[in-house]
Amino acid sequence: MHYLIIDDHLLFAGGLAGLLEQSLAPCTTTQVRSAEEAERFLAQMSEQPDLILMDLNLPGVSGLTLIRRLQQLSVWSPVMMISASESLADARQALDHGALGFLPKSSDPAVLIKAIRRVLAGNIYLPDGWQELINSQKQEHPQVRLTPRQHEILHLLAQGLSNKVIASELDVSENTIKGHLRDVFRLFRVTNRTACLNEVRRLGLLTE
Secondary structure: OEEEEEOOOHHHHHHHHHHHHHHOOOOEEEEEOOHHHHHHHHHHOOOOOOEEEEOOOOOOOOHHHHHHHHHHOOOOOOEEEEEOOOOHHHHHHHHHHOOOEEEEOOOOHHHHHHHHHHHHOOOOEOOOOHHHHHHHHOOOOOOOOOOHHHHHHHHHHHOOOOHHHHHHHHOOOHHHHHHHHHHHHHHHOOOOHHHHHHHHHHOOOOOO
């Protein structure tokens, strides 16, 4: 397993790397200090990291913006945000941008390892009780109905397939798939595939 840590606080990043190497061995870690450095590193890698752990407040480009940039670069490694913030709004924003987890830096190391394992399994992680609070605050989508074709596309999307592969599987053009995804993104008021799948799963519209 390879973990990429993006955090400009060297003491925290070093401690996190040591914890991962001790608790989740065998694994390797890479530490970078900014979004720009992360992008340069990822551009040179032949294989994407198994997990990206990043700070919310990075120098220059924020963690939220970086998530979007990575998606544009077709970097689909799961992302967990680890932040000094304990704000529910920050956590919700992180999930809306495509992160699979949000963990305050004040959390116990054992909780961190539990969170990482959950995210690596493809699940969303938030501190206890936070998901319920976010759900209670979030405006529901009344009477959302997906077409059979949209269901097919979302099932394939959940398997991590690219638009090109999905188009091949369904024997349609890639532009057709992009059009369906634009409609689904508008329906759920999201801007990327990870946030879309998070919302579909939250509403129980996708059985895998």
